[in-house]
Amino acid sequence: MSRILLINPNTNRGTTEAMVAIAASAMPDHHFAGRTAPFGENMIVEPQALVTGARAVSAILAGEIAEGTVFDGAVIAAFGDPGLDEARRLGTVPVCGIGEASFHEAGAAGRSFAVATTTPALERAIAERVEKTGLSSRFIGSFFTPGDPFAVIADPARLKEELSLTVEAAIRAGAEAVIIGGGPLAMAARDLEGRHAVPIIEPVPAAARRIAAMLHPC
The missing domain is CATH 3.40.50.1860 (Rossmann fold)
Structure with missing residues (x-):
């Protein structure tokens, strides 16, 4: 092992x-x-x-x-x-x-993909990490929940609902897979699996x- x-x-x-x-x-x-x-x-x-x-x-x-x-x-x-x-x-x-593991999984088979997360201040950093994987051509961008990230994460029900709405926004923009971006979002990512028309990628x-x-x- x-x-x-x-x-x-x-x-x-x-x-x-x-x-x-x-x-x-x-x-x-x-x-x-x-x-x-x-x-x-x-x-x-x-x-x-x-x-x-x-x-x-x-x-x-x-x-x-x-x-x-x-x-x-x-x-x-x-x-x-x-x-x-x-x-x-x-x-x-x-x-x-x-991050990189989820980018590779989301972009497999040529899929376009997006990130749904809570941290708009990290938008550029996320895009730079995608670029390092060589998958920028498949990346349509990051989509963010509204409000203070700490307040959103402190309320699990609110977090799941707002992430779900953010995923739907990414799908409307053309994402064929959506990553739930963030270690603290790991449990919410698991709960969203199967709730949407495209694969939800869990980074962990x-x-x-x-x-x-x-x-x-x-």
């Missing part, structure tokens, strides 16, 4: 636990060990928080390596993939991010599948 670190670049341990459970459900033959950022923000909603999250990811990986922790791969579990490029430069183990399961494929290529 492969041991995979799931690194949450924000400080919310509850989010880490939820994402570990979802990853384990998606790939039960792999062991996912959660790690939570020791500093930074409770939720990443703007570009500077991505920078801080990247520093936290680097600190976690450096600490695990220094302690001699044995792991086969790592998942960066924030939608902006903070610290992913730096982690790959370490070259220690395969690493993927939940997508990353679990992608890291498994990286570790065990056919």
Whole structure:
């Protein structure tokens, strides 16, 4: 059984636990060990928080390596993939991010895709991560729930309803698959599956599948 670190670049341990459970459900033959950022923000909603999250990811990986922790791969579990490029430069183990994994899954078979999420301040950062995957030609853009991201996420029923409306807006704009963008949205993403006319892509399961494929290529 492969041991995979799931690194949450924000400080919310509850989010880490939820994402570990979802990853384990998606790939039960792999062991996912959660790690939570020791500093930074409770939720990443703007570009500077991505920078801080990247520093936290680097600190976690450096600490695990220094302690001699044995792991086969790592998942960066924030939608902006903070610290992913730096982690790959370490070259220690395969690493993927939940953002890039969801882009690849959503854009499979030439589908056009969009992101539905709560963080309009990260619109440019999301587009830049899509560009790094080489899928910009299939990306029709990000669509955002109205209101303060913290207030929306604090109310699970409101979050699901507003995300559902945002997904419908993306579909009307031409999306053939819609990603629910964000680690803290993982449970809401699961609840939206099957409620819409196009596939709803959950980033955490997508990353679990992608890291498994990286570790065990056919």
